[in-house]
Amino acid sequence: MHMIENASSWRSPSNIALVKYWGKYDPQLPANPSLSFTLSESFTETKLEILEESGRGDFDFEVFLDYRKAEDFKPKIQKFLGRIASELDFIKGRKFSIHTYNSFPHSSGIASSASGMSALALCLLSLSPQGKVMSPSAFFQKASEWSRLGSGSASRSVYGPLGLWGKTEGIAESSDEYAIPYQGKVDPIFNEFCDTILLVEKGQKAVSSTAGHGLMKGHPFAQQRFAQAHHNLANLQKILAKGDLEAFGNLVEHEALTLHAMMMSSQPYFILMKPNTLKIIELIWEFRRESQKPLYFTLDAGANVHLLYPKHIEQEALNFVNKEIKLYLNNGEYICDRVGNGPTKLM
Ligand code: PMV
Numbered sequence: 001m002h003m004i005e006n007a008s009s010w011r012s013p014s015n016i017a018l019v020k021y022w023g024k025y026d027p028q029l030p031a032n033p034s035l036s037f038t039l040s041e042s043f044t045e046t047k048l049e050i051l052e053e054s055g056r057g058d059f060d061f062e063v064f065l066d067y068r069k070a071e072d073f074k075p076k077i078q079k080f081l082g083r084i085a086s087e088l089d090f091i092k093g094r095k096f097s098i099h100t101y102n103s104f105p106h107s108s109g110i111a112s113s114a115s116g117m118s119a120l121a122l123c124l125l126s127l128s129p130q131g132k133v134m135s136p137s138a139f140f141q142k143a144s145e146w147s148r149l150g151s152g153s154a155s156r157s158v159y160g161p162l163g164l165w166g167k168t169e170g171i172a173e174s175s176d177e178y179a180i181p182y183q184g185k186v187d188p189i190f191n192e193f194c195d196t197i198l199l200v201e202k203g204q205k206a207v208s209s210t211a212g213h214g215l216m217k218g219h220p221f222a223q224q225r226f227a228q229a230h231h232n233l234a235n236l237q238k239i240l241a242k243g244d245l246e247a248f249g250n251l252v253e254h255e256a257l258t259l260h261a262m263m264m265s266s267q268p269y270f271i272l273m274k275p276n277t278l279k280i281i282e283l284i285w286e287f288r289r290e291s292q293k294p295l296y297f298t299l300d301a302g303a304n305v306h307l308l309y310p311k312h313i314e315q316e317a318l319n320f321v322n323k324e325i326k327l328y329l330n331n332g333e334y335i336c337d338r339v340g341n342g343p344t345k346l347m
Contacts, residue, residue, distance in 0.1 A: 006049070006050040006127050007047060007048065007049040007050070007127075007347060008047070008048050008122075008123040008124075008126035008127045008345075008347060009045065009046065009047035009048070009123065009345075009346040009347035010045070010046060010119045010122040010123050010126070010343055010344065010345055010346060011043050011044070011045045011119065011343060011344045011346055012043060012044055012046070012115050012116075012118040012119035012122060012157055012158070012342075012343040013038050013039045013040060013042060013043040013114075013115055013157055013160070013340050013342065013343065014039045014042040014043065014044075014104075014110060014112070014114050014115040014157065015036040015037060015038045015039055015114055015153065015156050015157050015163060016036055016037050016039060016195055016298060016300065016306050016308075017034050017035070017036040017153065017156075017255075017298075017300065018035050018036060018037065018236060018251070018252050018255065018298065019032075019033070019034050019035045019229055019232050019233045019236055019251075019255055020034055020229070020255050020256070020258075020259045021033075021034035021152055021153060021165065021166070022212065022213065022216060022225070022259055022262055022301075023213055023216030023217075023219075023222060023225070023226065024152060024213045024216075025217075027083065027149065028083075028148055028149050028152055029176045029177070030152060030165060030166045030176055031216060031222070031226050032166060032225070032226040032229035032230060033164065033165065033166025033167060033168040033174065033229065033230065033233050034153075034156070034164075034165050034166055034229070034233075035156075035162060035163070035164050035165075035182060035233055035236060036153070036156045036162065036163050037161065037162060037190075037193060037195065037308075037339045038156070038157060038159065038160035038161055038162065038163055038339065038340050038341070038342055039195060039337045039338070039339070039340050040160075040337060040338050040339065040340025040341070041103060041104075041335065041336065041337040041338065041340075042102075042103060042104045042110055042115065042197070042335060042337050043102075043103050043115050043119075044100055044101065044102050044103075044112060044115035044116045044118075044119045045100065045101045045103075045119065045346065046098060046099065046100045046101075046116070046119035046120050046122075046123055047098075047099045047100075047123070047346075047347065048096060048097070048098055048099075048120070048123035048124065048127060049096060049097045049099075050090075050091060050094050050095075050096045050127060051094065051095040051096055051097060052094070052095055053093060053094060053095075054093055054094055054095040055093075056093065057092060057093055058092065059078065059081050059085075059088075059091065059092065059096075060094070060095045060096070061074075061077070061095065061096045061097065061098060062097050062098070063077060063097075063098045063100065064097065064098065064099045064100065065100055065101070065102075066101055067099070070100075073100075076113075076150075077098065077120065077150075080117065080120070080149060080150040083149040083150075084124075084146055084149055087128065087130070088124070088128070090127065090128055090129060091124075091127075098120065098123075100116060100119070100120075102115070102116070104197075104335055105199075105202075105333070110197060110199075110304065110335070113150070113151035113153070113154060113209075114151060114153045114154045114156070114157045115154075115157060116150075116151075116154075117147050117150030117151040117154035118143070118144075118147040118150070118154040118155075118157040118158055118343065119343070120150065121143050121144075121146035121147040121149075121150055121154070121158075122143050122147075122158070122343055122345075124146065125139065125142055125143045125146060126345070130142070131143075140158050140159065141178050141180075142178075143158050144156075144158040144159070144165075144178035144179045144180075145177050145178040148165070148177070148178060148179070152165070152213075153165075155178055155179040156179040157342070157343070158179060158342060158343060159179060159180065159181035159182075159342050160181075160339070160340050160341035160342035161182075161186075161190075161191060161339045161340065161341060161342075162181070162182035162186065162190075162240075162339075163179045163180075163181065163182065164179060164180050164181075164182045165178070165179035165180075168230070168233055168234075169230065169234070170234070170237075171183075171184075181342075184237050184240060184241060185240070185241040186240045186241065187240065187241065187242060187243025188243075189243045189245065189310050190240055190243070190248075190310075190339070191339060192310065192311040192338070192339065193308060193309070193310060193311070193338065193339045194307075194308070194309050194310070194311060194314055194317065194336070194337070194338050194339075195306050195307065195308055195337045195338060195339070196306070196307040196309075196317065196318070196321060196334055196335070196336055196337070197304060197305075197306055197307075197334060197335040197337055198280060198304060198305040198306070198307060198321070198325060198328075198329055198334045199304055199329055199330045199331075199333045199334055199335070200274055200276045200277050200280065200303040200304050200305060200328070200329060200330060201274055201276075201302070201303040201304065201330060202330050205272060205301065205302050206270065206272065207263070207270045207272065209301045212263060212266075212270075212301055215263075215266035215267070215268070216262065216266070218267075219262065219265070219266050219267075220265065221262065221265060225258065225262060228258070229255075232251055232254075232255060235247075235251060236248075236251055239251060245294040245310065246294065248294075248296070249294060249295075249296035249308075252296055252297075252298045252308065253296055253297060253298065255298065256297065256298040256299040257299075259299065259300075259301070260272065260273055260299060263301075272301060272302050272303055273299070273303055274303040276303070276328040276329075277299070277303045277304075277305060279328050280297070280305045280325055280328055281297060281305065283324050283325060283328075284296070284297050284305075284307070287320050287324070291316070293309070293313050293316060293317075294309060294310060294313065295307065295308075295309045295313065295317055295320070296308045296309065307321070311338075318336075321334060
């Protein structure tokens with residue numbers, strides 16, 4: 001008989017970095033600080049159930065995506081569990097199941113690692129003896145630390161609307177070990193920001209972000225890039241406080257293109273943008289020139305384009321997408337997302 005002794009379920013969102021994390025060192029510590037908008041509509045829901053004794057000493061689990069066994073998720077989860085094994089005595093020797101569901105289309109090119117790893121970390125911590133007695137702030141800090149060990153960017157998904165990860169001058173509480181909720185002044189215009197995710201390419205990326213981070217070791221421009229990220233983060237804090245949209249757009253677009261420039265100048269070099277990524281960027285610039293509206297883009301480690309803009313131009317932005325951009329998208333698909341408030345406990 002399968003006796004469910006303990007279960008926990010969380011919904012955790014994806015996030016989009018404004019200042020990018022690219023480059024890391026062991027154990028999954030960032031080469032530079034990063035700051036992201038937490039999203040609202042792109043999330044993972046995960047349920048962890050601890051089942052009967054397994055008769056084995058180590059971890060014994062099954063993973064399901066949309067109720068189907070997902071064997072290909074296992075190695076990454078196994079690696080993650082291995083990294084926090086010393087804190088997981090409560091599941092050693094037990095069988096457990098991980099059921100997960102993504103709100104965004106499977107292999108849409110949206111990284112599910114930030115939402116997926118943070119949802120799993122939150123479930124594990126909720127069930128652990130230490131998690132049960134922690135204050136809420138200690139709980140989320142630990143959940144962020146565990147999330148980071150699953151996937152660096154996942155550390156920031158634990159907090160909304162903005163998550164900051166990495167030791168940063170002027171922010172005493174910042175840490176390389178975990179993200180913190182961004183506490184600086186933020187103009188209200190950024191609390192209602194939209195992120196329309198334009199799906200240029202679906203499926204597996206040619207180069208994983210793990211490999212990409214690795215190529216920053218020995219990269220000829222690495223040190224300048226890391227220094228630049230610190231500088232951009234200091235500037236972004238002033239921009240967020242002032243609500244200066246033009247400066248915001250300039251900074252995030254420059255960050256996005258720098259991220260891809262790092263890929264293009266690593267050894268081996270690679271390109272994750274596609275012809276339609278560039279076409280869309282040109283159309284965004286043209287739209288901005290002609291309309292003078294604050295519509296900007298950022299990119300993550302892939303071909304998709306994230307369109308960032310304030311809520312008050314949402315209708316114009318969506319008209320632009322439908323009229324001019326849609327034909328360059330995979331099946332014409334895009335996701336209307338916006339800044340969100342972080343994870344929700346479901347069970
Ligand atoms: O968390 P990872 O290892 O998937 O790295 C994410 C890297 C970027 O998305 C490109 C940037 C970021 O800060 O999220």
